[in-house]
Amino acid sequence: MSAAQGHAREIGGADAAERIAEIHIADLHAYYGESHALHGIDMTVHRGELVTLLGRNGAGRSTTLRAIVGLIGRRTGSIRLKGEEVIARPPHAIAHLGVGYCPEERGIFASLSVEENLMLPPVVAGGGMAVAEIYEMFPNLAERRRSPGTRLSGGEQQMLAMARILRTGADVLLLDEITEGLAPVIVEKLAEVLGVLKARGYTIVLVEQNFRFAAAMADRHFIMDHGHVAEVVEAAELEAKAHVFEEYLSV
Amino acid sequence: MLTDLLGFPPQVLFGQLLLGLINGAFYAVLSLGLAVIFGLLNIVNFAHGALYMLGAFTAWGLAQFLGLNYWVALFAAPVIVGAFGMGLERFLLRRLAGVDHLYGLLLTFGLALVIEGVFIKLFGASGQPYPTPAALTGGINLGFMFLPWYRGWVVVASLIACGATWYIFERTKLGAYLRAGTENPKLLQAFGVNVPLLTTLAYGYGVGLAAFAGVLAAPITQVSPLMGSNLIIVVFAVVVIGGMGSIMGAVVTGLAMGLIEGLTKVFWPEASATVIFLVMAIVLVLRPAGLFGRVA
Numbered sequence: 001m002s003a004a005q006g007h008a009r010e011i012g013g014a015d016a017a018e019r020i021a022e023i024h025i026a027d028l029h030a031y032y033g034e035s036h037a038l039h040g041i042d043m044t045v046h047r048g049e050l051v052t053l054l055g056r057n058g059a060g061r062s063t064t065l066r067a068i069v070g071l072i073g074r075r076t077g078s079i080r081l082k083g084e085e086v087i088a089r090p091p092h093a094i095a096h097l098g099v100g101y102c103p104e105e106r107g108i109f110a111s112l113s114v115e116e117n118l119m120l121p122p123v124v125a126g127g128g129m130a131v132a133e134i135y136e137m138f139p140n141l142a143e144r145r146r147s148p149g150t151r152l153s154g155g156e157q158q159m160l161a162m163a164r165i166l167r168t169g170a171d172v173l174l175l176d177e178i179t180e181g182l183a184p185v186i187v188e189k190l191a192e193v194l195g196v197l198k199a200r201g202y203t204i205v206l207v208e209q210n211f212r213f214a215a216a217m218a219d220r221h222f223i224m225d226h227g228h229v230a231e232v233v234e235a236a237e238l239e240a241k242a243h244v245f246e247e248y249l250s251v
Numbered sequence: 252m253l254t255d256l257l258g259f260p261p262q263v264l265f266g267q268l269l270l271g272l273i274n275g276a277f278y279a280v281l282s283l284g285l286a287v288i289f290g291l292l293n294i295v296n297f298a299h300g301a302l303y304m305l306g307a308f309t310a311w312g313l314a315q316f317l318g319l320n321y322w323v324a325l326f327a328a329p330v331i332v333g334a335f336g337m338g339l340e341r342f343l344l345r346r347l348a349g350v351d352h353l354y355g356l357l358l359t360f361g362l363a364l365v366i367e368g369v370f371i372k373l374f375g376a377s378g379q380p381y382p383t384p385a386a387l388t389g390g391i392n393l394g395f396m397f398l399p400w401y402r403g404w405v406v407v408a409s410l411i412a413c414g415a416t417w418y419i420f421e422r423t424k425l426g427a428y429l430r431a432g433t434e435n436p437k438l439l440q441a442f443g444v445n446v447p448l449l450t451t452l453a454y455g456y457g458v459g460l461a462a463f464a465g466v467l468a469a470p471i472t473q474v475s476p477l478m479g480s481n482l483i484i485v486v487f488a489v490v491v492i493g494g495m496g497s498i499m500g501a502v503v504t505g506l507a508m509g510l511i512e513g514l515t516k517v518f519w520p521e522a523s524a525t526v527i528f529l530v531m532a533i534v535l536v537l538r539p540a541g542l543f544g545r546v547a
Contacts, residue, residue: 069441095443107438111430120427121442168443 019046021080022172022203023068028077030060030067037063039227040077050194050204052214054249055224061207062104064224065174068205069101070094081172097172098125100165104176104207108149108157115145117160121168128169137193138163155186162193173197176207187213211249223248264517265396271513272506273402273471276409279505280464281486282493283416284457286501290433291453294344294355299486300479301363302458305332306465308370311381311474321384321470325408328466329459336458340451363480370476378475405467412463413502416456420498429453488531494544504542 023045030038038060045051053061067075070091079087081097095101100121109117118134118141135142138159144152152160158178165173179187187210194217197204208214214221215238223231223244231244281299288296309331310324319327339362347354383401390399420426431439432449440446465479472478485508493504508527516523534542 071437071441090447091437091440092443092445095441101438101441103438103441107435109431109434111434112427116427119424120431120439122444124443165442 021045022047022049022082023205024078024080025064025068026078026080028064028067028075028079030063030072031074032063032072037072037227038067038075041227041229043222043229045203045205047203048198048201049219050198050206050217051220051222052206052208052218053222053224054208054211054214054245055230056249059224059248060227061224062176063227065101065176065205065207068094068174069099095121095170096124098170099172099174100124100168100170102161102165102173102175102178104180106157106161108152108160110148110150112149113145114141114147114149114152114160117149118145118164118167121164123168125169125171127171129166131167134163134167137166137196155182155189158182158186158190162190166197171201172203172205174205177209178206179208179210179213191217211245259517261395262397267513267516268510269396269398269402269513270516271510273405273509274512275506275509276406277464277468277482277505278486278489278509279502280409280412280460280467281482282490282501282505283413283498284460284464285486285490286493286495286498287416287429287453287460288457289495291429291436291450292340292344292348292355293352294347294359295352295487296454296457297356297360297483298339298362298366299359299457299461300481300483301366302332302336302479303461303465303468303482304370304474304476304479305335305366306462307381307469307472307474307478308374308465308476309462310466310469311379314381315379321382321466325463325466329462332462332465333455333459337451337455339458340454344454345447345450363483367476367480374476376476378473378478381469381474383470401470405471408467409464412460416460417498417502485527488527490541491531492527492534492541494538494541497543500541500543 021044023043025041025043028038028041028043029036041060041064043064053064055061063072066072068079068081070086070089070093075087077087078085081094081099084097086094086097109120112120118131129137135145140152140156141160141163144156149160150157162175162178178190182190191213194204194206198217206214206218219235221233222229223233225248230248231241233241233244281303285296285299288294288299306328309328310321313319313324313327314321343358343362344355347358387401387404390397390402392398418426420429428439428444428449432444432446432453436446436450468478489505489508490501492508493500508530511526511530512523515526522529538544
C-alpha cells in the first residue's frame with residue numbers, strides 16, 4: 001500500500017506523532033483464578049484504525065478484549081481508553097467511554113426478542129446508528145424482530161450482536177471471532193459492514209482466525225502467542241513478514 | 252349440582268376454595284419475589300419469610316406508634332422493608348457473589364433466625380392483633396357462599412402486584428435489563444448497565460413484595476414473629492414445583508397450589524398439609540427443573 005493511502009486513513013492527524021491513541025495498553029497482565037493468561041501486553045490502536053489480534057487458540061486474544069472491557073477480575077498494568085485509565089474501573093463505566101463489545105459466543109439473550117436484544121445496550125455516546133439504518137443494513141433482523149433472540153440462525157445472531165453495539169454510539173468496537181462458523185455469504189456481508197464502519201472512522205479491534213477476512217482491511221496485525229504480543233505486522237509489511245504468520249499461525 | 256352429588260354443601264366447597272385462593276395469592280406473591288431474587292442474585296432467599304413478617308410488623312408499628320392506617324402501611328411498609336433489604340444486599344449478600352449457592356442459603360437462613368429472634372425477644376411469640384381496615388369490614392352473600400370483603404381484596408391486591416411485576420419484567424426496558432441480567436450479568440455490565448445497582452434494586456423489589464404480602468396478611472392472621480417461617484416452607488415447595496425461571500410460572504403455580512390445598516381440605520382434610528409436598532415430589536421426579544423452569 002502507498003504512503004498516500006496510509007495518510008488518508010489517519011483521522012487523528014497527518015503525522016504519526018499526532019495520531020490519537022484510542023486504546024493504549026501497557027504491561028497488561030490478566031489472570032483467570034490461578035492461571036496467568038496475559039503476560040505483559042503492550043499495544044496501541046489509533047483512532048480510525050482497524051487492527052487484528054491473530055494467533056492460535058489460547059494465545060490470549062479474547063482475553064485481551066475481555067480485559068479491555070473489564071470482564072477479567074484480576075488485571076494489572078495500564079489500559080488507557082481515549083486517554084482515561086480504566087484498569088480499576090468496573091465494566092459498566094468502561095462501556096460509557098464509547099466501547100462496544102461483541103463476545104465470541106455472541107451473547108444473544110434467549111429471554112429477549114430480537115428487537116429487545118437490539119435495544120438492550122444503553123446509549124453510551126451520541127452519533128449511534130438509528131434503528132431504521134440498522135434494519136436497512138441487516139434486513140433479516142427487521143423481519144424477525146419479534147422472534148426470541150436465540151431462534152435466529154448463527155449468521156443472524158452474529159449480525160444482531162454487531163448491530164446492537166452500533167446503536168449505542170460506541171466508536172471503539174472490540175469484535176471477537178465474528179466470522180467463526182459462518183457461511184461464506186455471511187462472512188462477505190460482515191466484511192462489507194466492517195468496510196462501511198471503517199470508512200466512517202470507527203476504531204476496530206478484530207480477533208480473527210480467518211486471516212484472509214482480516215488482511216484486506218486491517219492497518220496492522222498483532223500476532224499473539226502465549227499471552228504476549230509476539231510480532232506487530234503493518235499492512236504494508238504483509239509480504240515481507242509472511243514468515244511470521246507461518247511461524248505463529250500454522251497449526 | 253355437582254357438589255351436591257359429591258355430598259358436600261356448596262358453602263363448604265367454595266369456602267375452602269376461597270381460602271385456597273387466598274393462600275395461593277400469598278404463595279404467588281412470595282414465590283414471585285423469590286424468583287426475582289434468585290434470577291439476579293442466584294441466592295435462594297431463606298430470609299423471605301422473616302421479611303414478610305417484617306412487613307406485617309412495620310404495618311403494625313406504623314399504626315401503633317405513628318397512628319398511620321392500613322392504606323398508608325400498604326405502600327409504606329414495602330418501601331421501608333425493601334430499603335432494609337437493599338441494605339442487606341449491599342453489605343452482606345453481595346459479598347457472596349460467585350461462591351456456592353449454599354453460602355447464600357446459610358446466610359439468609361441465619362438472617363431469618365436473627366430477625367425472628369429479635370422480634371420474639373421484643374414482642375413475644377404470641378402475636379399482635381391488627382384490625383381489618385374499616386372500608387373492608389363485612390362482606391357479601393353470593394348465594395353459594397359468604398365473601399368477606401377483606402378476603403376478596405387480598406386476592407385482588409395480590410393479582411395486581413403479580414400483574415404489575417409481570418408487566419415490568421416483560422414489557423419495559425428495566426424488565427429487559429432484569430431478564431438479561433438473569434441470563435448473563437457480565438455481558439450486560441460490559442454493555443454499560445450498572446448491574447450491581449440493578450441487583451440491589453431487584454433484591455429490594457423482591458423483599459418489598461414479601462413485605463406487601465405481610466401487610467395483606469396482617470388483618471387475617473396475626474402479626475407474630477413466626478408468621479413467616481410457618482408459610483415459607485410451603486412457598487419453597489411452590490417454587491420447586493413452578494421452577495425458578497419464570498415470573499408467570501411463580502404466579503400460576505402459587506395460585507394453583509393454594510387451590511389444590513383448599514380442595515384437599517374438602518375431600519381429604521388430613522392430607523391438606525402434605526398435598527403440596529406430594530405434588531413437589533412428583534414434579535421433581537418427572538420434571539426436575541419445575542413445571543415452568545428452563546432446563547439448563
